[in-house]
Amino acid sequence: MRFAPSPTGSLHIGNARTALFNWLFARRHDGRFILRIEDTDRERSRPEFEAAILEDLRWLGLRWDEGPDAGGEVGPYRQSERLPDYRAAVDRLLQEDRAYHCFCTPEALEAQRRDRIGRGLPPRYDGRCRPLPVEEVSRRRRAGEAGAVRFVMPPDRIQIHDLVKGDVQFLGSDLDDFVILRADGTPSYNFAAAVDDCRMGVTLVIRGDDHLANTPRQMALARALGWEPPRFAHVPLIHGADGAPLSKRHGVVTIAEHRAAGILPEGLVNYLALLGWSPPPGTDEVMDLEALSRHFDLDRVSRSPAKFDADRLAWFNRQHLRRAPVERLVEELGVRATPLARRAVEVLRRDASGMAAIRESLSALMEEPASSVGGSDRAVLVAARRALAGEPATEAEAGSLLDDLGRQLALPKRAIMHTLRAALTGREHGLPVASILYVLGGEETRRRLERAIGALPVARGAS
Ligand code: GLU
Numbered sequence: 001m002r003f004a005p006s007p008t009g010s011l012h013i014g015n016a017r018t019a020l021f022n023w024l025f026a027r028r029h030d031g032r033f034i035l036r037i038e039d040t041d042r043e044r045s046r047p048e049f050e051a052a053i054l055e056d057l058r059w060l061g062l063r064w065d066e067g068p069d070a071g072g073e074v075g076p077y078r079q080s081e082r083l084p085d086y087r088a089a090v091d092r093l094l095q096e097d098r099a100y101h102c103f104c105t106p107e108a109l110e111a112q113r114r115d116r117i118g119r120g121l122p123p124r125y126d127g128r129c130r131p132l133p134v135e136e137v138s139r140r141r142r143a144g145e146a147g148a149v150r151f152v153m154p155p156d157r158i159q160i161h162d163l164v165k166g167d168v169q170f171l172g173s174d175l176d177d178f179v180i181l182r183a184d185g186t187p188s189y190n191f192a193a194a195v196d197d198c199r200m201g202v203t204l205v206i207r208g209d210d211h212l213a214n215t216p217r218q219m220a221l222a223r224a225l226g227w228e229p230p231r232f233a234h235v236p237l238i239h240g241a242d243g244a245p246l247s248k249r250h251g252v253v254t255i256a257e258h259r260a261a262g263i264l265p266e267g268l269v270n271y272l273a274l275l276g277w278s279p280p281p282g283t284d285e286v287m288d289l290e291a292l293s294r295h296f297d298l299d300r301v302s303r304s305p306a307k308f309d310a311d312r313l314a315w316f317n318r319q320h321l322r323r324a325p326v327e328r329l330v331e332e333l334g335v336r337a338t339p340l341a342r343r344a345v346e347v348l349r350r351d352a353s354g355m356a357a358i359r360e361s362l363s364a365l366m367e368e369p370a371s372s373v374g375g376s377d378r379a380v381l382v383a384a385r386r387a388l389a390g391e392p393a394t395e396a397e398a399g400s401l402l403d404d405l406g407r408q409l410a411l412p413k414r415a416i417m418h419t420l421r422a423a424l425t426g427r428e429h430g431l432p433v434a435s436i437l438y439v440l441g442g443e444e445t446r447r448r449l450e451r452a453i454g455a456l457p458v459a460r461g462a463s
Contacts, residue, residue, distance in 0.1 A: 001026040002034040002202050003057075003064070004193065007050035008041060010254040013308065014208060014238050014246060016060060017272045021206045021235060021301075023062045024273065027293035034200060035067030037078040038193070040186045045080075056255040060265045061289050074200040079192050086187040089195050089225055090149055090180060098224045099180060101137050102129040103147040124176035125150070149181040151191070151221060158216040163233035163298045165209070170216035178217060194218035198227035206298075209234035210245075233298050235276055236305040246308050258313075262356030264332065266324060267317030274316075276306040286319045314353065321349050321358075333359055340366070343439045347395070347431065361430070365439060369426025369448060377419040378456055383409055384420060385449045391442035398437035423452035 003019040005011065011019075026033040035057070039045035054069065066072025076082055093099035104112070104125075113123045130152065141147065155173035162168050180191035187195070197205060197218070212234045222229035240250035252258060258268055266288055273292045278300050279285060287295070321329070329345045330337045332355060344362050352358045387405040392398035402420075406413050417433045424436050424445065437445055 001031050001204060001206070002036050002197070002200065003062075004036045004038050004196075005053050006038045006041065006044075007046060007053060008044040009049060010256055011053045011056040012246075012253045012255065013258075013272065016056070016255050016268075017238065017275055018207055018235070019057060019062055020060070020269055020272050021233075021277070021296070024289075024293045024296035025204065025206060025298070026065075027289075028296050031203075032065040033062075034072070034074070034202070035064035035070075035077060036196060036200070037068055037080075038189065040079045040189070040192055042080075042184075042186060050078075052256065056259075059259060060255065060269055062269075079187070079196065082192070082196065083185070083187075085199060086181065086192060086195055089191075090187075093151065093180070093224060094149065096224075098152050099149050100130050100132070100152065100177075101141065101147045102150045102177075102179070103132075103140060103145055104129060122174075125178070127177050130177065146183040148179045148183050150177040151180045151217075151224070153177050153217070154220055154224070158219055160212075160215055160219070160232060162212075163204070163231060164236075164301050164303060165212070165234055166303075168212065172216065172220060175217060180221070190214050190217045191221060194221040194229070195225070197230050198222050198225070202230045204231045204233065206233045206235060209236050233301070235301055236303060238275055238308050239305045240308055243307075245305075250308065252310070262354035262359065263313065263317050264320050264324065264329075264355060266320040267313065270320065271313045271316040275308070277301045286316065286323070288320075317354055318352075321352060321354065324349075329355070329358070333362065335362065340439060340441060340444065343441070347435050347439055364427065364430070365425065365436070367426070369422075369424060369452075377423070378453070380409060380411065380416055380419045381423055381449055381453050381456070384423075385446060385453065388437060388445055388449070389442065392434075392438050395432075395434050395438045399434040401437065402434055424448050 001022040003022050005015055005019075023033050025031065035054075037050055039050065050068070054067075057064070064070060066074065066077065068077040071077075090099060102125075109125065112126060112128075116126070117123050129150070153172050153175050155171070158170045158172060160168045160170070178190060179188050181187055193214075194217075196202075215232055215234070219229040238246045240246050246253055252261060255268070259265075269289055270285075270287055270292070273287070273296065274285060277296065279287070279295050280300065283295055326342050326346050326349075327337065329349060330341050333341075333345070335341050341362065344365050345358060348358045348361050352361070384405055387408065388401055390401060392401060402416075406416055409416060418428075420433050421427065421430060421436065424433075424440065430436070431439070440448065
């Protein structure tokens, strides 16, 4: 199995799902998962996009067995480093008259296209350079004329036994002699992908069905080179709520944006796995990667497009938020793993909508409260300093300390809670006070109470 992103932008939902399906399939069937960087588009490929894609995949938990950083037996894993392989394959095709040089300029191709449309013909290359005599080709090449190399597309029927779509047929005669090597010496996508899939021993390609039309070309290329093409599984694309394929205009579509919005990788991969695939009946839908890989198979991948639903993603995220080990969440938040942070996450995750909400409440709890308690609260604070001296091991224990305090003070509970919340957090609303006491712990509670008392207007005779 392989995932073959082009480093021309950020990893988005659709590509991440493709990576995930390949990864799950490889896991399920003890296969290898290869990461191949398709960076032959020199203009648009950038090393920083490659680095970001690798980081996003790692964050999602999709480790690759072989790839540009990991190495492996069938490398290199960047297409820009595999040019000799493509060159050798092109030479073979040229020698066997399965490819030819084409000297048409972009302007000539455009004129040809317009002319064909005008005559009601499909706008494709008409093969005019194919009959050029060998001597003429050599002469023009020696003279330094730039040219591309095109593949002679065999006219035969090409049958794809697609593992999701079923049987799909194409006629080679409907396809043109496409470019395999551009004038600048770089391979085209179809050529590089076909060569690499065969040379890297890829046996199954799972990808979006926007690539279905490329498949007969890639299969014909593989066969012309004497190789067995891989099998294919084309998965219907993900659509937005309006029924159009998911794109930037649908809002948050990259993995990095979801991460920044506080989605957990566990929640995201769980949701993505179920976007177009359904687990066997009776299986709990909330699954981690390990459980997903035990159940995943192509026979339960849907043949129609899946709709992206942010509410459902948020639901999966909450399920994982409640199940994840506290330590894991603290790490994901990127805060120091102090006892206070751990207790805060333990309490906050119960009702939080996502990591962003936890992060916000946590930083509010960690902030030094700006004192906002009035002078009349002195009695409450002083009594609290004494009554809350212990270290509550649970929120329930903190609750009993508060009950004791209430009995001592003979004041309405609401007034006491209001004063304490303000003194401890500087806020009017938030967590129940018992939870605040538990999260802060005895020492921090006393420190904040002292501060609040110190900030009170001096009252004669009191301490
Ligand atoms: N680089 C291609 C893309 O990102 C890969 C397509 C394929 O899987 O063959 O769309």
